[in-house]
Amino acid sequence: MNVILASLTFQPGDAGRRGAKVHGHITGKSKPTGDDDEDWEAIDSRIKSWFYSTCDANLLQIISSDNCTAKDL
Secondary structure, three states, X not given: OHHHHHHOOOXXXXXXXXXXXXXHHHHOOOOOOOOOOHHHHHHHHHHHHHHHHHOOHXXXXXXXXXXXXXXXX
């Protein structure tokens, strides 16, 4: 998980705060505050994009889903 957190740090000055947010998405502790929580969606999308871009193509076909969160992956 440390590799994921290091890879998803957005800016060096925000590493601790954003790293904690990323960790919450992976563990499921972070939840959107509502249907329009754009910050939560942005972080979750970034984690999923990283995961999909590093995943083997064969495995990606098996696990791909339109309505999943980073925790689901």
